[in-house]
Amino acid sequence: MNGATPLSEALSISDKAAANFAKAGVETLAHAWFYLPRRYENRAQITPISGFSDGATVQTVAQVVNAEVIARRKRMLVVTLRDEAGALCRLRFFRFYPNQLRQFSEGRRGIFYGKAVASDYGYELHHPEIQWLAEGEQPVLPEGYTPIYPTIKGISQKQWRNLIDKALTLAEQCLPRKDALSEQGLPDLLSALTALHQPDVTMTLADLSDPRHPAHKRLITEELCAHRLSVLHARAQLRSKVAAKLPADDRLQNTLLEQLPFKMTSAQQRVSAEIAADLARDVPMMRLVQGDVGSGKTLVALLACLQCVTAGYQAVLMAPTELLAEQHATNLTRLLGDLPISVGLLVSKTPAAEKKARLAAIANGELQIIVGTHALFQQQVSYHALGLLVIDEQHRFGVHQRLALQQKSHEQHAAHQLVLTATPIPRTLAMSQYGELDVSVIDALPTGRKPITTAVISNTKRSDVIARVGAVCREGQQAYWVCPLIEESEVIECENAEATAAQLQAELPDIRVALLHGRMNSQQRQEVMADFVAGNVQLLVATTVIEVGVDVGNATLMIIENAERFGLAQLHQLRGRVGRSDLASFCLLMYQAPLGEIAKRRLNIMRESNDGFVIAEEDLNIRGAGELLGVRQTGDALFRIADLERDQDLLPSVHRLCDSWQQTQHPIINELLNRWLSGREQYLRA
Structure with missing residues (x-):
């Protein structure tokens, strides 16, 4: 018996009780041990x-x-x-x-x-x-304080205390009184758990809420160690696989760069060189490229794809939305110009006959660069020779989706993997969760770009904002108007966008207004975007489908209506649709009063900073690590007890400990992985 033993096997509880506890996320002995009280009461x-x-x-x-x-x-x-x-x-x-x-x-x-x-x-x-x-x-x-647990309907506090008391009794049989962490001066695990679940008279409320109390510190350190070990394990597994060598061949790349109307920044050149060196090795590349909105990640990814294709393999670019996939396919085709490279688009809404032909072209190697959404890893997709996976906006995918795509690689070779994000991962998260990735940062915007001026304005001044939009469009520039995020219903959101477009067209009869939303079919979306890119449309009214990937240099004004409903990362991405040329650009964040404290904080951060890293750090503080990394999409919270922002001072010692254990293959490695991450290891390898 150990921490991974199911409750129903370890304890005499009914199926109904086990099902109730499972709804609260407590299915094993370890889950019960680490299900800590929310607060304590004095019942003495x-x-x-x-x-x-x-x-x-x-x-x-x-x-x-x-x-x-x-x-x-x-x-x-x-x-x-x-x-x-x-x-x-x-x-x-x-x-x-x-x-x-x-x-x-x-x-x-x-x-x-x-x-x-x-x-x-x-x-x-x-x-x-x-x-x-x-x-x-x-x-x-009782002597001391009584624990009060977070609960759900159907489970009383008495049931929680009975369950956890029984689980702790079994812990005495399977947890050692001395281990590698207690040798570091921390309490043994059983003592720490007992102190928090069954506090004695010596403990105060201050002790019980203090994350630096030895009992808390033991559990926090143990969980951080488990995650670090899983990252080291993932890295070792990846490094043990063999990838196809994709040697650098500059001919196609140089032709591409010569026909571009701009020069690469030094940051792009540096990151491209790092990627090229990785691809030339037979060890699978696992590289995370962070670059703020508009820094030129797409070109860097395309150069990597060309290196892959030149070596005789296929490259895949996976995007989180159909609109972004369509934009990528259009942009890559435009950038490639007359180069003899075939690009294909695969999304779930691709018509059946077209999809059948495209699947055949992918399977026989006729398509060299395949762009798409989650449709890229569906069962019917078979690749001729998959050499490179490029995953754009990685936080928008559940990690199990990345895992599924990796499993599509060639039987004898693991695919190289390039992960792109315009939502910079704060240093704390990168250290803890992306330790298996090599990290490159495109830390410069193209020459001539000007910072976007951001203003926060009440929607009571809507008529003034509409007048501003009209003036900008009459000067020959273009604008976006993003409609409110209505999470409950995509249908309502689209209807709202339609009504807004109609109202703006009525108030600005001389301005050409178009509408873009997620319920339009692929052809309709492509036609609208083509008109906007060509300048035939001056004002584009849209839902958040334009959040990423849309690149129109002449668009200089972004209006985000009811901006208080959006998260920081989304606001930063939306704002990044403007400011993509040497023209002065502006973003107006319209809000509906009254504003809550968090919404006020978000809007102030947006007004004060254009720096994606600053915004990401604040987003971490507000939203938490799980949402920022995308792990919430797997159903797993990132940490149960540890808090990366609060506990980052522990990370250096945690890393030193784990690295030394890894070198000696210390037995505590398997203990911690089984206790904390049983069943979730595959997600960390994605």
Whole structure:
């Protein structure tokens, strides 16, 4: 028996109880051990009814005088209690089961815990927690604080405490009292768990909430070590595979660069050289390229694809949305010009006959660069010789999707993998979660680009904003108007965009307005974008489908309506659709008052900074690591106990420990991986 043992196997619990605990994410012994209390309560004292005060949390011993169901507007169960001094109070249940009335037989004694509420009838306890006492039984009070666990419907605090107490009893049998972490001066794991689940009288509330208390520090360090070890394990596995050598051949690349109307930045040249060196080796490349919006990641990726194709292999570029995939396919074809390279698009909405022909061309190697969405790793897709995976906007994919695409590579060779992101990964996250990747940063924008000026403006000034849009378009430039994000319904969001486009066209009759949203078919979207790129459309009204990939240098004004509904990363991406030439560009963030604190903080950050790394750090603080990395899409939170931002000072020592364990193949490695990451290892290898 160990931490990975299922609860139903380790403990005598019913299938129904096991299913309830599973809904709360507790399925194994280790899950129970690490399911920490949300807070603690002092249940070591008894308060007589005469000592109650309004709003105070109290615990009293009393007996039932009577119980009755009162029929008012809604039926309620009301119970009268008397304590040993003869003082009375009432229990009130606004929701109850019919057979609950039977519990409150006259004279029955119990311990009642809840919040005292002053009423016209004296003090009441609403829905208290009850521990019944047998006749003549004296109450036994806990020493120290009582843990209160986060819970879901169907599981009481008593059930949580019983489950975790049983799990801790089994922990005594399978957790060592001494290990490599206790040798570092930390408590052993069982002592740390016991201290937090069953705190004794020596611990204070301050101790129990302090992440640097030895008990907390042991668990945090252990979890960080488990994740670091999984990263090292992933790196070792990747490095043990053999990839096809894709030697550098500059002929096609030089032809491409010569026909471009601009020169690569030194940052692009540096990153391209790093990628070229990786591809030429027989060790699978795993490189993360971070580059702010508009820094030129697409060109760097295309040069890598050319190196792959020149060596006789296929390259795949996977994008998170159909619009972005279409834009990539269009841009790559435009950049390649007359070069003899075939580019194909594969998305789920590709017409059946067209898809059949395209799948055949992929399988026989006729298509050399394949651009698409998640359709690229569907079962019917078979690659002739897949050499390179380029994954754009990696945080938008669930990690299992990246894993599925990697499994499409050639039987004898692992594919090289290039991961692109315009949402910079903060240093803390990169250290902990992307340790298996080599990281390159395109840290310069093309020459001549000007910072985008951002303003925050109330939507009460909407008419002024519309006038500004009209003026910009009449000067020969173009603008975007992004409609509010309505998470509950894509249909409503698109209807809203249609209404906005109609209103703007009515108010700006001399401006050519077009509409773009995700429910349009591929041909409609491509036609609208082609018109916008050609300048035939001056104002593009859109939903967030334009968040990434759209590149029109003449567009200099971005309006984001109800900007308070968007996250920081999304606002930064949307803003990045302008400022893509040497023209001065502007972004207006319109908001609906009143603003909440988090929304106010987001908009202020956007107004103050154009730096994607600064914005990503703030996004980490606001949203948390899981959303930023995309791991929430797998159903797994990134960390249960550790917090990367709070605990980053522990990372250097964690890395030193793990690196030394890895070198000596210390037995604690398997213990930690089984305890913390059992069943999730494949995600970390994606």
